[in-house]
Amino acid sequence: MNKALSIFLRGIVIENPLAIIMIGLCSSVAVTTSVANGIGMTAGMVFVLLCSELIISLFRKVIPGNIRMPIFIVVIAAFTTMVDIIMQAYFPDLSEAMGVFIPLIVVNCIIMGRVEAFASRENAGHAVLDALGMGVGYAWVLIGMSVVRELLGNGTILGFQIMPESYQPVLFFVLPPGGFLVFALFIALNIALKKLWLGQDYKGGK
Amino acid sequence: MNKTMLKLGFVLALFAGVACVGLAVVHSLTAEKIAAHAQSALENALKEIFPGADGFDDVSGELSSLDERITIGAAYDMKKDGTSVGIAVQATGPSYNGAATLLSGFSADKKVVRVVVLDLKDTPGLGANAANATYYVDRASRTTFPGQFSGKDIGDAFEAKKDVVAITASTITSRSLAAIVKASGEAAMVYFAKGGR
Numbered sequence A: 001m002n003k004a005l006s007i008f009l010r011g012i013v014i015e016n017p018l019a020i021i022m023i024g025l026c027s028s029v030a031v032t033t034s035v036a037n038g039i040g041m042t043a044g045m046v047f048v049l050l051c052s053e054l055i056i057s058l059f060r061k062v063i064p065g066n067i068r069m070p071i072f073i074v075v076i077a078a079f080t081t082m083v084d085i086i087m088q089a090y091f092p093d094l095s096e097a098m099g100v101f102i103p104l105i106v107v108n109c110i111i112m113g114r115v116e117a118f119a120s121r122e123n124a125g126h127a128v129l130d131a132l133g134m135g136v137g138y139a140w141v142l143i144g145m146s147v148v149r150e151l152l153g154n155g156t157i158l159g160f161q162i163m164p165e166s167y168q169p170v171l172f173f174v175l176p177p178g179g180f181l182v183f184a185l186f187i188a189l190n191i192a193l194k195k196l197w198l199g200q201d202y203k204g205g206k
Numbered sequence B: 001m002n003k004t005m006l007k008l009g010f011v012l013a014l015f016a017g018v019a020c021v022g023l024a025v026v027h028s029l030t031a032e033k034i035a036a037h038a039q040s041a042l043e044n045a046l047k048e049i050f051p052g053a054d055g056f057d058d059v060s061g062e063l064s065s066l067d068e069r070i071t072i073g074a075a076y077d078m079k080k081d082g083t084s085v086g087i088a089v090q091a092t093g094p095s096y097n098g099a100a101t102l103l104s105g106f107s108a109d110k111k112v113v114r115v116v117v118l119d120l121k122d123t124p125g126l127g128a129n130a131a132n133a134t135y136y137v138d139r140a141s142r143t144t145f146p147g148q149f150s151g152k153d154i155g156d157a158f159e160a161k162k163d164v165v166a167i168t169a170s171t172i173t174s175r176s177l178a179a180i181v182k183a184s185g186e187a188a189m190v191y192f193a194k195g196g197r
Helices: A002-010 A025-031 A035-058 A065-090 A092-101 A103-107 A109-119 A124-154 A176-201 B002-049 B127-131 B171-193
Strands: B055-058 B071-080 B083-095 B098-106 B112-119 B136-138
Touching: A002 A124, A025 A035, A025 A092, A025 A103, A025 A124, A025 A176, A035 A065, A035 A092, A035 A103, A035 A109, A035 A124, A065 A092, A065 A103, A065 A109, A065 B002, A092 A103, A103 A109, A109 A124, A124 A176, B002 B071, B002 B083, B002 B098, B002 B112, B071 B171, B083 B112, B083 B171, B098 B171, B112 B171, B127 B171
Parallel strands: none
Antiparallel strands: B055 B071, B071 B083, B083 B098, B098 B112
16 A cells, blocks of 8 residues: 555656656647646646556566567557547547647657556556556646746636736747746756655755 | 567557557547538638628639649638628648648628638647637737738738738748738639639
């Protein structure tokens, strides 16, 4: 039980996929220009991560080691395409806004990384917990970034005007340089949280 | 050696096969819905441009683009009680981050009636604002980017930053979309000059 809990918890801050492991960053900086995009990307990403980790973990004993990479790609690509098609069918607006970033989940390193480093060695229960923990860690950083960027760069959250009419939106935050700056601030925030979380066990570094 | 290769190939094929079946199932469940979305998006856009029209003739084959980079996908001669009230032209042209598709309506007196963005693969928060109903190029009059074309004369220049207000930090998108409207308008004029149908 204790091990299961720690597998779930560590993805949230201590081994946060974006702020600590630092993988899957391209799409993160690209899509966080609005909160709706951030939520959509998180949903698609977590679904693919969860399904891929579960399937790979279930079949880990029958996947030959020397062709494991192509098999991972086939599994991940299949789930990503399903998300893409389902979004087009049931959430056409969201699918339009996300554009190319949904198909790009295939090459998102977080999924490949977790499948290779974790799901291919652990049992299905642990793999699901790992996917959920990593998903929560991904979600709070990604959605947090999109809230900051949409609020400062456009004055809105989810399209609703939050800032007073007189507020002049700082376009910088919607542009890529603003994305990098906000991301850097979230890395700093995550390190501060990690320090708090670990207390005396914190050994410095990120 | 050969034997392991065969075995590995077989295992990989097995995984690919199962993945294909899964995709085929999802596709067959959703294909109809996706096609219906595209159809209703087109019908809604036609209705948005010519709210008074009660029917249309598909005249897609009769228009051709004078600009080689832009292709006319479809055209509809909009009717009300049997008489033409204008023409709606669906055109696709290169834009930032891939092709963009617009549906533009023109009246016989060479004016733009309305422009609707059908498909745009632009940067969220920047160029994608061309399709955003709450992004205004002129806040005071609540004019959207495609909205500013309404009432323009087809003979105008349609140049971003001159007679077309560009989207902030998205000059390429603004220029490309203006060019698509212009090409659609020119094709529509050729059609009107022939006397329509």
